[in-house]
Amino acid sequence: MSAAPQRREEILATAAEVFAAQGYNATTVREIADAAGMLAGSLYYHFDSKESMLDEILSTFLDELWARYDAVLAAGLGPRETLEALVIESFREIDRHRAAVAIYQRESKHLLAQPRFGYLAGSQAQFEKAWLGTLERGVATEAFRADLDIRLTYRFVRDTVWVAASWYRPDGPSSAEEIAGQYLSTVLEGIAPRA
Amino acid sequence: MSAAPQRREEILATAAEVFAAQGYNATTVREIADAAGMLAGSLYYHFDSKESMLDEILSTFLDELWARYDAVLAAGLGPRETLEALVIESFREIDRHRAAVAIYQRESKHLLAQPRFGYLAGSQAQFEKAWLGTLERGVATEAFRADLDIRLTYRFVRDTVWVAASWYRPDGPSSAEEIAGQYLSTVLEGIAPRA
Amino acid sequence: MSAAPQRREEILATAAEVFAAQGYNATTVREIADAAGMLAGSLYYHFDSKESMLDEILSTFLDELWARYDAVLAAGLGPRETLEALVIESFREIDRHRAAVAIYQRESKHLLAQPRFGYLAGSQAQFEKAWLGTLERGVATEAFRADLDIRLTYRFVRDTVWVAASWYRPDGPSSAEEIAGQYLSTVLEGIAPRA
Amino acid sequence: MSAAPQRREEILATAAEVFAAQGYNATTVREIADAAGMLAGSLYYHFDSKESMLDEILSTFLDELWARYDAVLAAGLGPRETLEALVIESFREIDRHRAAVAIYQRESKHLLAQPRFGYLAGSQAQFEKAWLGTLERGVATEAFRADLDIRLTYRFVRDTVWVAASWYRPDGPSSAEEIAGQYLSTVLEGIAPRA
DNA sequence: GATGAATGAGGCTTCATTCAT
DNA sequence: GATGAATGAAGCCTCATTCAT
Numbered sequence: 001m002s003a004a005p006q007r008r009e010e011i012l013a014t015a016a017e018v019f020a021a022q023g024y025n026a027t028t029v030r031e032i033a034d035a036a037g038m039l040a041g042s043l044y045y046h047f048d049s050k051e052s053m054l055d056e057i058l059s060t061f062l063d064e065l066w067a068r069y070d071a072v073l074a075a076g077l078g079p080r081e082t083l084e085a086l087v088i089e090s091f092r093e094i095d096r097h098r099a100a101v102a103i104y105q106r107e108s109k110h111l112l113a114q115p116r117f118g119y120l121a122g123s124q125a126q127f128e129k130a131w132l133g134t135l136e137r138g139v140a141t142e143a144f145r146a147d148l149d150i151r152l153t154y155r156f157v158r159d160t161v162w163v164a165a166s167w168y169r170p171d172g173p174s175s176a177e178e179i180a181g182q183y184l185s186t187v188l189e190g191i192a193p194r195a
Numbered sequence: 196m197s198a199a200p201q202r203r204e205e206i207l208a209t210a211a212e213v214f215a216a217q218g219y220n221a222t223t224v225r226e227i228a229d230a231a232g233m234l235a236g237s238l239y240y241h242f243d244s245k246e247s248m249l250d251e252i253l254s255t256f257l258d259e260l261w262a263r264y265d266a267v268l269a270a271g272l273g274p275r276e277t278l279e280a281l282v283i284e285s286f287r288e289i290d291r292h293r294a295a296v297a298i299y300q301r302e303s304k305h306l307l308a309q310p311r312f313g314y315l316a317g318s319q320a321q322f323e324k325a326w327l328g329t330l331e332r333g334v335a336t337e338a339f340r341a342d343l344d345i346r347l348t349y350r351f352v353r354d355t356v357w358v359a360a361s362w363y364r365p366d367g368p369s370s371a372e373e374i375a376g377q378y379l380s381t382v383l384e385g386i387a388p389r390a
Numbered sequence: 391m392s393a394a395p396q397r398r399e400e401i402l403a404t405a406a407e408v409f410a411a412q413g414y415n416a417t418t419v420r421e422i423a424d425a426a427g428m429l430a431g432s433l434y435y436h437f438d439s440k441e442s443m444l445d446e447i448l449s450t451f452l453d454e455l456w457a458r459y460d461a462v463l464a465a466g467l468g469p470r471e472t473l474e475a476l477v478i479e480s481f482r483e484i485d486r487h488r489a490a491v492a493i494y495q496r497e498s499k500h501l502l503a504q505p506r507f508g509y510l511a512g513s514q515a516q517f518e519k520a521w522l523g524t525l526e527r528g529v530a531t532e533a534f535r536a537d538l539d540i541r542l543t544y545r546f547v548r549d550t551v552w553v554a555a556s557w558y559r560p561d562g563p564s565s566a567e568e569i570a571g572q573y574l575s576t577v578l579e580g581i582a583p584r585a
Numbered sequence: 586m587s588a589a590p591q592r593r594e595e596i597l598a599t600a601a602e603v604f605a606a607q608g609y610n611a612t613t614v615r616e617i618a619d620a621a622g623m624l625a626g627s628l629y630y631h632f633d634s635k636e637s638m639l640d641e642i643l644s645t646f647l648d649e650l651w652a653r654y655d656a657v658l659a660a661g662l663g664p665r666e667t668l669e670a671l672v673i674e675s676f677r678e679i680d681r682h683r684a685a686v687a688i689y690q691r692e693s694k695h696l697l698a699q700p701r702f703g704y705l706a707g708s709q710a711q712f713e714k715a716w717l718g719t720l721e722r723g724v725a726t727e728a729f730r731a732d733l734d735i736r737l738t739y740r741f742v743r744d745t746v747w748v749a750a751s752w753y754r755p756d757g758p759s760s761a762e763e764i765a766g767q768y769l770s771t772v773l774e775g776i777a778p779r780a
Numbered sequence: 781g782a783t784g785a786a787t788g789a790g791g792c793t794t795c796a797t798t799c800a801t
Numbered sequence: 802g803a804t805g806a807a808t809g810a811a812g813c814c815t816c817a818t819t820c821a822t
Binding site for chain 2: 021022025026080110138146148155156159160163164174182183185186187188190191192193
C-alpha cells in the first residue's frame with residue numbers, strides 16, 4: 001500500500017492540480033490517472049481511495065503551514081511584525097502549495113462535517129486564534145487603529161490572503177514576497193494617500 | 196417551460212441554498228427536490244435540467260447586479276465615491292442574493308468554459324473594466340496612492356468583497372451597510388493608525 | 391370515458407400519424423397531445439392509456455380490412471381474380487388508413503406477445519389462410535405456375551404490398567389503383583418481356 | 586474506447602439480435618447486458634452509448650454490403666445479370682447480417698434525421714442510383730419490359746428483398762441462394778404461367 | 781507496478797399516468 | 802373538457818472501486 005515514495009508524490013501532485021482546477025467532486029479518478037499516465041485502477045495500488053488522496057494533500061499542506069506559523073508565533077514579535085510575518089508566510093505557502101491551498105479554500109467547508117477531516121476544524125480554530133490574538137494585541141498596544149471591528153477585520157484579512165491561491169501563478173510577474181508586500185501596504189496603510 | 200412564476204421562484208431559491216451549501220456538483224437533484232417538498236422527477240416539470248436551474252440563478256443575479264452597478268457608474272461620481280458606491284452595492288447584493296453570490300464565486304471559473312455560460316466571461320470582463328477604471332482614475336486624480344499596483348489591488352478588493360458571501364448571514368450582528376463601511380475604512384485608510 | 395365522438399376520432403387520427411412517423415415506443419403522449427392541440431393529461435379524458443389508443447387504431451383498421459377481404463373471398467372468384475381483388479383492396483386500405491397500416495407493419499410482431507393484442511395473431515392466421523389458399527388454388531387450376539414455392543411467394547406478395555404503406559403518399563403521382571395495377575402486372579407477368 | 590476486439594464483437598452481435606427482436610427504442614441496455622452476461626454499466630467499458638452500438642452495427646453492415654455491391658456494379662454485367670447479382674448479394678447479406686438488416690429496415694427512416702446517422706442517407710441515395718440505373722438500362726436494352734414504372738418497380742424490388750430479413754432464418758428450409766432464385770424467378774418471369 | 785474488465789451504487793432525466801381545480 | 806402540477810417507475814449513463822492476470 002505504500003510503495004516507491006517518489007511515484008506517490010508525483011501522483012499526489014498531479015491529483016492536487018486536477019482537484020484545484022476542477023474541484024474535488026467534479027474530478028474523476030480516471031482524469032487523475034490520465035494526467036499521471038496510468039489507468040484508473042492502477043491508482044489503487046498507491047492509494048486506498050480518492051478521498052485518501054485528498055486527505056494526504058490537505059494534511060501535508062497543513063502540517064507544513066503550521067510549522068511555519070508556529071515558528072512565527074514563537075518568535076516573540078510585536079503585533080504588526082507578527083501580522084507581517086504571517087502574511088508573508090501565507091503567500092509563500094501559496095507559492096509552494098498553490099493547488100493544496102486552492103483545494104482547501106474550496107472544499108474545507110463541507111469536509112469539516114466528515115470525521116475523517118475533523119482535523120480541519122482544529123486547524124481552523126488555531127488559525128483564528130492566531131490571527132485574532134495578533135489583531136487584539138495590536139489594538140491594545142495601539143499598533144492598529146482602536147476602532148477596528150476585529151472579527152470583520154480578521155475575515156477580510158484571512159480571505160484576501162487565501163483567495164489569492166485562485167489566481168496566483170508561480171511564474172507570474174510578481175513574486176510571493178512582492179505580492180505580500182503590496183498586500184500589507186494596502187491593509188496597513190490603506191489605498192488613500194496619507195495626508 | 197415557464198409555468199407558474201411563484202413555484203418556480205420558490206424552487207429556484209431552494210436550489211440556490213443547496214448549491215451554495217454543498218456545491219453544484221455535490222448537490223443531487225433529489226436533495227433539491229426534498230428541500231422543495233417534491234420528488235426529483237417533478238422538478239422537470241418546471242425546469243429543463245439541473246444545469247438550467249444553475250443558469251437561471253446566476254443570470255438573474257448578474258442581471259440585478261449590473262442594474263445597480265450601471266446606475267452607480269452612470270452617476271458621474273469621483274473615483275473614491277464610485278469605489279465606495281460599488282462596494283456598498285456589492286454587499287447589498289450579497290445581502291439580497293447571498294446564495295447566488297456564493298455559487299458564482301465557487302463555480303464561475305469552470306463554468307466559463309461551457310458555451311451556455313459564456314455570459315459569465317462577458318460579465319467578468321465588464322466587472323474588471325469598471326473596477327480597474329475606477330482605480331486608475333483615482334490614481335490619476337490623486338484620490339488613491341500613486342504607488343498602487345492596480346491589478347493586484349483590484350484582485351484584493353474584488354475577492355474580499357465577494358468572498359464575504361461565504362460567511363455573511365442576513366441575521367448576523369452587522370448589516371450589509373455596516374460591513375461595507377468597515378471594509379471601506381480598512382481598504383481606504385488601512386488598519387494602522389494615521390499619524 | 392367515451393365523450394364526444396368527433397374529438398376522439400381527431401385525436402386518434404393524430405396519434406396514428408405520430409405513431410407511424412416515429413414508432414409507437416418513441417412517441418410520447420406529450421407529442422400526441424401537442425399535435426392535437428391539448429396538454430398530455432387531457433388525453434386521459436378521452437382514452438384510458440396510450441396503449442388503448444394503439445389498440446383502437448389497429449382494431450379499427452383490421453375490422454375494416456376484413457370487411458373488404460371477406461367480401462372478396464365470398465364473391466366466388468377464380469384464383470387470379472381473387473388475388474387481383476385482394477391486392478387492390480390492400481392498396482385501397484393503405485390509401486385510407488396509411489398510418490394504421492404502417493403502425494401495423496412496424497409493431498405487430500412484438501405486440502403479438504401481449505394478451506391485449508392477441509387478436510393480431512388471429513388476424514394474421516386468417517390472412518395467411520386467405521392468401522395461401524388462393525395461391526394453392528391457382529397452382530391447382532394452372533392459373534399460376536406449377537413450380538412456385540407457395541410459402542415464399544406468399545411472403546413476397548404480402549410483404550411488398552404492405553410495405554408500400556411506408557412510402558405511399560395519397561397525394562403522390564399514382565393512385566392506389568394504379569399502384570395496384572403496376573404491382574399486379576409485375577407479380578403476375580414478371581418484369582422480363584414475354585416472348 | 587476500442588478494447589479487446591473479440592468481446593466487443595460478441596456484445597455487438599448480442600445487441601444486434603436484441604435490437605432486431607424488440608426494436609432499438611424498446612430495448613433497454615439492461616437487456617443487452619443480460620444477454621451478454623454482464624451488468625448494464627459494464628457495457629460502457631466497451632461502448633460510449635447505446636446509440637454508438639447501433640451506429641457500429643449499421644455502419645459495419647453497410648460497409649460490407651457496399652463492398653459486395655461495388656464489386657457487382659464494377660463487373661460490367663448486362664442489366665438482367667446485374668439485377669440478378671444484386672439480388673443474390675442482398676440475400677447473402679441477409680444471411681450474414683440478418684439482425685443488422687432487420688434493424689436497418691426498422692430504424693433507418695427516423696435515424697436519417699440525426700447528424701450522426703447522416704451516412705444512411707448517402708447509402709440510400711447510392712442504393713437508389715444502383716437499382717434505378719440497372720432498371721433503366723434494362724428497359725433501354727429491352728432486357729426488361731418497356732412499360733415498367735421504374736420508380737414503382739424499384740420500390741417493389743427493394744422492399745421485397747429487404748423485408749425478407751424479418752422472417753429469414755439461416756437454419757430454415759431454404760438457403761439464401763434458393764430464396765434469391767425463387768424471388769428472381771417471380772420478379773423476372775411473373776407468377777402466371779408463360780403462354 | 782500496472783492492465784483490462786467488470787461491479788454496483790447512484791446520478792440525471794423521461795415519461796405515462798393521476799387528480800384537484 | 803381541459804389544465805397544471807405532481808408521482809413513481811424506469812431508462813441511460815458515470816464513476817469509485819475491485820481483482821485476476
